[in-house]
Amino acid sequence: MPTTVTTGTTGTTSASPRTRLRGWWAVLSLTLALFAIVTTEILPIGLLTPIGAEFGVSDGTAGLMMTMPGLLAAVAAPTVTVATARVDRGLMLCALVLLLAVADFLTAAATAFWLVLVARVLVGITIGGFWSIGAGLAGRLVRPASTGRATAVIFSAVPLGSVLGVPAGTLIGDLAGWRTTFAAMGLLSTGALALLLLTLPALPPAEVTRPSVLRALLRGTGTRYALLMTFLVVLAHFAAYTYVTPFLRQVTRADPGQITGYLLIYGAAGVTGNFIGGALVTRAPRLTFGAAAGTIAAATALLPVLGRGDAGALALLIVWGLGYGAVPVCSQTWFARAAPRTPEAATVLFTASFQATLAAGALTGGTVVDHTSLDAVMWCGAVTAGLVVLVAGAELRPPGR
Numbered sequence: 001m002p003t004t005v006t007t008g009t010t011g012t013t014s015a016s017p018r019t020r021l022r023g024w025w026a027v028l029s030l031t032l033a034l035f036a037i038v039t040t041e042i043l044p045i046g047l048l049t050p051i052g053a054e055f056g057v058s059d060g061t062a063g064l065m066m067t068m069p070g071l072l073a074a075v076a077a078p079t080v081t082v083a084t085a086r087v088d089r090g091l092m093l094c095a096l097v098l099l100l101a102v103a104d105f106l107t108a109a110a111t112a113f114w115l116v117l118v119a120r121v122l123v124g125i126t127i128g129g130f131w132s133i134g135a136g137l138a139g140r141l142v143r144p145a146s147t148g149r150a151t152a153v154i155f156s157a158v159p160l161g162s163v164l165g166v167p168a169g170t171l172i173g174d175l176a177g178w179r180t181t182f183a184a185m186g187l188l189s190t191g192a193l194a195l196l197l198l199t200l201p202a203l204p205p206a207e208v209t210r211p212s213v214l215r216a217l218l219r220g221t222g223t224r225y226a227l228l229m230t231f232l233v234v235l236a237h238f239a240a241y242t243y244v245t246p247f248l249r250q251v252t253r254a255d256p257g258q259i260t261g262y263l264l265i266y267g268a269a270g271v272t273g274n275f276i277g278g279a280l281v282t283r284a285p286r287l288t289f290g291a292a293a294g295t296i297a298a299a300t301a302l303l304p305v306l307g308r309g310d311a312g313a314l315a316l317l318i319v320w321g322l323g324y325g326a327v328p329v330c331s332q333t334w335f336a337r338a339a340p341r342t343p344e345a346a347t348v349l350f351t352a353s354f355q356a357t358l359a360a361g362a363l364t365g366g367t368v369v370d371h372t373s374l375d376a377v378m379w380c381g382a383v384t385a386g387l388v389v390l391v392a393g394a395e396l397r398p399p400g401r
Contacts, residue, residue: 022199023141027150029195030134030141033097034157036189037130039165040104040123041069043185046170046263047178048245054178055113059246060370063362065120066242070359072124073131077352078214080129085210089133090200096133097193100126104186108179124355131351135332140203152278155332159270159325167264170245174256213345222338223349230331230350231357232388233293237324238361239368240300240381244317247303247374252313262314266321273325281326281333289330290392293385295323301382304375328354 044051044065052062084092103122110116138150169181217223248254248262273292281288299320306312332350339346368377 022201023143024150025199026141026201027138027153029192029199030093030137031154031157033093033130033189033192033196034134034154035160035165036097036185036192037100037123037127038157038161039169040100040182040185040189041127042066042161042166043169043181045242046166046245046259047173047181048243049249050173050178051116055116057113058370059243060366061113063242063366063369064117066238066362067359067366068117068120069124069127070238070355070357070362072121073128074352074356074359076125076128077132077348077355078211080125081132081348082211082214084129084133086205089137089203089205090196093130093134093200094193094196096126096130097189097196100130101186101189101193104182104189108182108186127355128351131355132348135351136336136347137203141201152275152329155278155329156271156274158328159267159274159321161267164264164267167260167267170256170263171260174260213342214348217339217342217345217349220338223335226331226334226338227349227353228391229289229293229334229388230353232384232391233289233296233327233331234354234357235361235364236293236300236381236384236388237296237327238358239365239384240378241320241324242362242365243369243374243377246369247307247378248313251304251374252307252310254310254313258310262317265314266317269318269321270325273322274329276322277326278329281330285330285334285337286392288326289334290389292323292326292330293388293392295319296327297382297385297389299323300378300385303378307378 044062048059048062048065051065052059055062080092080096099122103119103126106119106122107116110119135154138154139147142150169185172181172184245259245263248259254262277288277292299316303313303316303320307316331354332347335346335350339349364380365377368380
């Protein structure tokens with residue numbers, strides 16, 4: 001495979017138009033693979049109730065389908081990246097997408113809930129490894145002037161998983177059963193694998209990520225600030241959003257078709273928030289991150305009050321989507337600014353912290369739901385997101401400012 005390598009900002013090789021075009025095809029293949037990964041990860045949000053009902057488990061226990069991948073991804077991010085530091089990065093990405101396809105098909109065929117959780121472990125390994133290796137590759141696939149745009153395209157997979165993946169998966173589940181949804185995701189993952197094999201150039205490791213590099217990053221003030229902000233906002237979001245489908249069913253009294261439409265509109269708002277956040281975060285990182293968290297706090301605080309009617313619930317989901325859509329790109333930008341010389345190591349910390357907190361959020365939300373109410377879990381999310389606004393306004397110097 002032809003190689004066109006851009007190593008950070010240290011220099012690039014010249015590339016023909018054909019090679020540059022192939023680089024963009026590689027970016028799109030990465031985006032499709034990440035779309036499959038993100039959708040598989042958060043798909044249980046739309047299918048929580050039917051899966052729990054089939055296996056006879058509560059909504060809180062079914063929430064383990066969100067907790068397990070997050071926990072495993074947090075461990076896999078540093079482990080897989082360090083263990084495979086000298087392996088071609090394209091080869092690793094293909095192996096991880098193959099693992100995702102296996103996990104999807106295993107879920108579709110599961111005869112017991114514990115088998116679903118085993119499949120979710122495989123999903124977690126895929127998430128941790130693929131994000132850590134793949135999220136920072138844009139600069140090696142396209143020209144330096146296009147790196148920012150290519151990164152935004154790759155990260156658009158996150159809100160697209162909400163705007164297309166979860167609503168489509170929920171609709172398929174309503175029409176043909178949740179197993180059909182996961183079988184379809186297995187086919188999509190297989191297609192993404194084929195596209196990666198066709199488009200990715202050779203990608204020998206540009207840097208070797210060692211444990212000592214990760215430990216050094218953790219000692220930096222900028223990295224710790226990014227960790228704190230990410231922990232609080234992701235905890236707030238997933239503690240509440242994991243249980244948004246049960247909320248819409250039981251509190252708003254929306255029917256399955258309405259819920260699918262609501263999640264679709266939420267995802268569309270998320271796509272918008274992603275590009276707004278990406279445009280603003282480089283100029284005002286603290287303000288952008290704080291505004292995103294404040295938007296999530298307002299939406300989750302008001303949902304138990306105004307979300308009992310269709311119009312109120314839909315309006316607040318739009319606000320929520322705009323806020324959360326900006327979070328991943330804001331968080332990744334903060335980590336990258338804190339470690340400009342070691343981009344893969346920065347992405348490892350971003351992935352590990354994001355996924356560990358996602359798991360903690362889903363687990364915390366499940367505990368609150370099982371012991372109190374769906375209203376209470378929304379208010380807990382609001383309070384936690386509000387803390388991010390306070391932290392963002394604290395007298396701490398953000399990285400790169």
